[in-house]
Amino acid sequence: MIVDKWMEEYEVPGIINVVKEKMEGMLGYTTFRTNLSELHINEKIFSSSFALDSILWHEFCHAEPWLKYGRTEGHSTEWYKRMIRKPLYCIGCAYAQIYYKVVK
Numbered sequence: 001m002i003v004d005k006w007m008e009e010y011e012v013p014g015i016i017n018v019v020k021e022k023m024e025g026m027l028g029y030t031t032f033r034t035n036l037s038e039l040h041i042n043e044k045i046f047s048s049s050f051a052l053d054s055i056l057w058h059e060f061c062h063a064e065p066w067l068k069y070g071r072t073e074g075h076s077t078e079w080y081k082r083m084i085r086k087p088l089y090c091i092g093c094a095y096a097q098i099y100y101k102v103v104k
Contacts, residue, residue, distance in 0.1 A: 002053055003039070006060055014067035018056065020046060027096055028055045030062040032072060037063035044100055051100070054092025058083065 003016050014035040021040045028041045039059040045052045061082040065071050073079050083090055 003056055003060060006057070010064060012064050012067050016060070016063050016067070027100055028059045030059045032063075032066045035067065037066055039063060042100065045096060050092050051096040054089040055096055057086055057089035058093050
């Protein structure tokens with residue numbers, strides 16, 4: 001899975017699991033445990049690989065500082081700096097937010 005590639009690319013220790021979940025009003029969220037992050041992704045997103053990769057990247061950028069430094073940062077400046085390492089996925093997140101929240 002693409003998340004494993006990113007973990008290697010950015011030297012992220014620990015484990016990241018992807019959880020497919022039915023949810024309303026959001027596309028994903030991240031949970032944190034010792035040496036583990038879970039990226040919970042809305043099941044609707046799995047129908048579009050571009051949207052899926054974009055939302056996974058968004059959530060990965062939350063998981064990375066937790067697994068590397070033991071801290072969470074929300075949508076901080078540091079999170080944004082991580083997001084723009086892959087600018088196409090920033091566009092994909094915007095697309096997914098518009099498409100999946102407006103089109104049911």
